[in-house]
Amino acid sequence: MSTNGEGEDLQTLHAVDARALPSLFDTVLDQSATGVMVFDEDLRLAYVNEVAARIGGYPADVHIGKRLGDLYPQIATQADPLIAQALAEQETVRNEELVWESPRPPHDRRYWQVTYVPVRSTADLRYAAAIYVETTPVRRAHERLTRLLDALPIFTGMCTPDGLLLEANEATLAATEMSREDVVGFPLWEASWWRDDPAVQVQLREMLTMAQAGQPAREDIDVHLEDGRRRTVDFQLVPIVEHGAVTALVPSATDITERIVERDRLQALASLSRHLNGALTTAQVARLVVANAPAVVDAQFVNVGLLDAERQELRLVQPLMDVDIEDRWGTVPLDGPRTPLHDVLATGRSVLVDREERLARYPELVADTDRVGLDSTAAVPLVDELGEAFGVLGVGWTEPTEFVDEVRLRLDLLADLCSHSLRRAQRTEARDRLVEEMQAEVLAMPDTSRTLDVSLAYEPARGDIGFGGDWYDVIEIDESYTALVVGDVAGHGITAAARMTEAKATIRTLVLNVDHPEVIPAANRSLAHFDSGYIATAAVAWIDDEAKTLEWRLAGHLPPVLRRPEGEAVLLEGCHHPPIGTATEPRAQASIPFPEGSLLVLYTDGLVERRGEDIDVGLERLRSIVDRLPPTCSARDARDSIMAELQLDEREDDVAIVVVRSRAQ
Incomplete structure (x- = not known):
């Protein structure tokens, strides 16, 4: 075969192959489940492949010459602006998400990732091809994972290896009263929870360095909320390692504030108990309770009233306050104006009131409790071995307090400890008086x-x-x-x-x-x-x-x-x-x-x-x-x-x- 003949044969073969390319591309796109729609400059459909036709539920030839809104009005509002953008700017618009409900049963919501590509024909006509791949399975898996993470009581999310926050679950957002826009896209250490705390930011950077090296990091960290509250979290930063490289970081946090508060309460109770063990007199016991008991019940005020049956009065030991208040309430006559102390001694039961109820039941107290800054107050009986009240434990909070079972239990526990210590001190004092009398005689x-x-x-x-x-x-x-x-x-x-x-x-x-x-x-x-x-x-x-x-x-x-x-x-x-x-x-x-x-x-x-x-x-x-x-x-x-x-x-x-x-x- 001559050389010219070989060239002509090759040209003929290429021409045949070129004519076969559109059907070849259609086959490839159909096999890959990739839908293609081509729009002219009037946003009318010029081409629709079989995948796109099956997705829409209309034959391919029905689409030709129609606008997207004629057949699929629900997605036209999403797609038309992007098609027009690709035509006008002659730039590809990549990876836009398209959401719609399928016209075919079961009419469920489906998700597509769409790329809009400008195309110029040999006649210099402008077209835009919308190439889309269904991402519904991936999106649904992502939604399931998101729902799972949102249902978790812990705070969690996702970061890039450099610490850029990509996602935060609902618990994180709800606890901090923020939207995703407030936190996503910021470096982890610049999130509003701790952006005003340089020490915590340094701590986070050190944890990030450890996680970037593939090592999980864990610390207790203080979080500052928008309303001024402060919480302590058990914060972890776990690296995701793929093929030997850290590809993502998973931050998570568990609110341990109440656990720490309860630990502090127990430590305060243990400390008070140790101090009371060394107290020998009722005055020592009362002063220790007044100074140390507030931390046991998260209160700001504690006093102790001891009954003097002979004088028919209650003697109060209380923290430093205005002199006139101290003088007025240093002793409380049993036949004086009614107070929670009187009711406790009369009934043997606790009296727990907020300011409104105190105003209604004990109006004489309101002016002084307001001066001290107290809102909710509790008066709890101190009882002897026979269950008889010999004193009263007074407790006050500067903020409204709900007297739930847990609070009542702590009050009763504190009152029991005080009662035992005071009774021991009273017995010691009685013994000492007897000893002094004996010694004086001897x-x-x-x-x-x-x-x-x-x-x-x-x-x-x-x-x-x-x-x-x-x-x-x-x-x-x-x-x-x-x-x-x-x-x-x-x-x-x-x-x-x-x-x-x-x-x-x-x-x-x-x-x-x-x-x-x-x-x-x-x-x-x-x-x-x-x-x-x-x-x-x-x-x-x-x-x-x-x-x-x-x-x-x-x-x-x-x-x-x-x-x-x-x-x-x-x-x-x-x-x-x-x-x-x-x-x-x-x-x-x-x-x-x-x-x-x-x-x-x-x-x-x-x-x-x-x-x-x-x-x-x-x-x-x-x-x-x-x-x-x-x-x-x-x-x-x-x-x-x-x-x-x-x-x-x-x-x-x-x-x-x-x-x-x-x-x-």
């Missing part, structure tokens, strides 16, 4: 002597019943002769206190009736009859104020401190006996001068002993304090100085002390 004697300047003190061990095994005694034998005693029975509590009274009475009797050397041995024999395990120490000093002499004996006891006018303070060693409760025989005793101005200090070991410290250190500390006392100080001033410097508030043992000073006759 250690009763004035800080005076006919011939000597004497000062006495007793301090019980911290946390003990109020008195124990330590005692003191001043025994005036005759007009010039005085015996001084301090002693310490081993142990604490009731047993030690009982033994102490025996020892005190025994030694007093012996001092008045036997010779000095016999006092300790006789006490040992006498007290052994009471208890075979009896152990006690004692220091006994005799002062002859006429002769100005001092004698002493120590039964296992620490040495007294003596300071004469002309010298330094010294520890009086010698004249030792074993402790009472062990066998002992009479021993010699010393007699030394005790001139005018001399100072003698007798004490029990609680004054000088410290945990982990050698006793000699404590003795030297006491001696040094006595040595520094002014030469002319009184016995009382000396006692007070000694006890202040030795910080007896931190004591772990009982302390008894006798300070005596020789004075001019």
